[in-house]
Amino acid sequence: MTRFVMRRLLLLIPFLFLISVVAFVIIQLPPGDFVDTYVRNLEAQGGTVNAAQTAALRARYGLDEPMWLQYWIWMSNLLQGDFGNSFLFDRPVADVLAERVPRTVALAVASMTVTWLIAIPVGIFSALRKYSVGDHVATFLSFVGVAVPPFLLALVGMYLVFDRTGFLITGLYSPEFRSEPWSPAKVGDLLKNTWLPIAVLAVTGAAGTIRVLRSSLLDELKKLYVTTARAKGLPEHKVILKYPVRIAINPLISTIGWMLPAMVGGEVVVSKVLNLPTTGPVLLESILAQDMYLTGAIVLILSALTIIGTLLSDILLAAADPRIRYQ
Numbered sequence: 577m578t579r580f581v582m583r584r585l586l587l588l589i590p591f592l593f594l595i596s597v598v599a600f601v602i603i604q605l606p607p608g609d610f611v612d613t614y615v616r617n618l619e620a621q622g623g624t625v626n627a628a629q630t631a632a633l634r635a636r637y638g639l640d641e642p643m644w645l646q647y648w649i650w651m652s653n654l655l656q657g658d659f660g661n662s663f664l665f666d667r668p669v670a671d672v673l674a675e676r677v678p679r680t681v682a683l684a685v686a687s688m689t690v691t692w693l694i695a696i697p698v699g700i701f702s703a704l705r706k707y708s709v710g711d712h713v714a715t716f717l718s719f720v721g722v723a724v725p726p727f728l729l730a731l732v733g734m735y736l737v738f739d740r741t742g743f744l745i746t747g748l749y750s751p752e753f754r755s756e757p758w759s760p761a762k763v764g765d766l767l768k769n770t771w772l773p774i775a776v777l778a779v780t781g782a783a784g785t786i787r788v789l790r791s792s793l794l795d796e797l798k799k800l801y802v803t804t805a806r807a808k809g810l811p812e813h814k815v816i817l818k819y820p821v822r823i824a825i826n827p828l829i830s831t832i833g834w835m836l837p838a839m840v841g842g843e844v845v846v847s848k849v850l851n852l853p854t855t856g857p858v859l860l861e862s863i864l865a866q867d868m869y870l871t872g873a874i875v876l877i878l879s880a881l882t883i884i885g886t887l888l889s890d891i892l893l894a895a896a897d898p899r900i901r902y903q
Contacts, residue, residue: 584887591883592876596654599875600647603868609639610663610866637663650869660869664862669873672858677877679748680855683770687777692828695782699789700821706794714786721783727845729776734850737772745772746851773846788827796820826897832889 611633615625625633634640638649653660659669702714738744746769747754753765796802797820805815844856855874862870 581887581891584890588880588883592879595879596651596872596876597647599872599879600650600868601643603863603866603871603875604643604646606866608866609634610637610868611639613865614663646868650872659873662862662867662870664865664867664870669870672870673855673873673877676853676855676858679853681881683773683777683852683854686770686774687781688832690774690778691781691785694778695785695789695828696825698782699786700793700816702786702790703793703797703824704816714790718783718786721779722787724780725845726776726780727849729779730773730846730849733772733776743768745769748852773850773852776846785828785831788831789824792824792827793820796824822896826893829892829896830889832885832892 611630614633615630618625631640638646641649650660657670659673661667662669662672665672698714702711705711734745748766748769749762750765750769753762756762799820802815802820805819806812844860846852847854847856848860855877859871859874861867862874
């Protein structure tokens with residue numbers, strides 16, 4: 577297992593290098609650059625910029641260099657821990673990410689935890705009570721969760737909370753707590769503002785997870801080892817939980833690799849609707865403004881999350897299923 581983990585960690589380096597090249601090229605493919613976007617926005621507000629000023633801006637941001645040289649400068653600085661300077665925010669990219677990434681990861685992990693807490697018991701119940709009223713209700717709700725966009729759930733939830741309580745969920749904190757030091761009251765306000773985005777992302781994720789677990793468990797329940805375990809007189813809860821559930825849960829563990837970045841990507845619109853200061857809105861703004869350093873850094877982080885999540889899922893699969901360890 578140790579050799580496997582070390583080999584995967586070593587493969588992380590060339591993977592991230594190739595992803596950085598592809599991401600940088602794709603970011604540069606649209607016509608124009610950050611200066612063109614900046615000039616258009618300035619002219620839309622009634623300002624004017626002459627050719628000399630435009631050339632000076634390109635020289636200031638290093639956009640007058642060829643693409644390969646821009647990438648070389650970016651990667652050289654990146655290897656020294658310098659993500660560059662954000663054109664959009666006029667701040668170091670590392671500072672912008674230090675504010676946003678921990679909040680985004682915390683939101684994604686909390687949402688994934690709630691997703692599993694909902695999906696695993698409901699999926700097991702749905703498989704054990706096949707075609708019952710509860711199974712049909714769970715199936716209907718999971719289809720609704722898959723079909724309804726997360727931003728619509730966020731809008732409806734925000735409206736219902738405001739209509740019933742008069743409290744508007746927007747941002748991580750209420751205005752009176754934003755500049756206050758940490759205290760039990762501020763923690764309570766944080767939970768009061770974040771339960772809705774966590775619930776929205778969890779419901780959306782749980783909808784598909786329930787269907788996967790139900791299908792996998794139904795396949796396992798038909799196999800002979802389950803019949804043999806029952807014939808030997810094992811209690812029903814041990815027959816179900818010790819054998820078929822452990823195997824049926826493997827597809828859920830294997831999806832950790834894409835669930836983490838999917839949660840981060842899925843919160844873009846939700847964070848926009850609920851005005852959450854996370855990575856999603858910043859990624860959207862940086863793409864629209866063609867802020868290549870900020871966009872590239874966020875794409876690299878999402879890629880690293882995917883690779884690390886895949887490694888984590890492989891380790892957990894080996895821990896949960898002895899057959900994988902033997903192979």
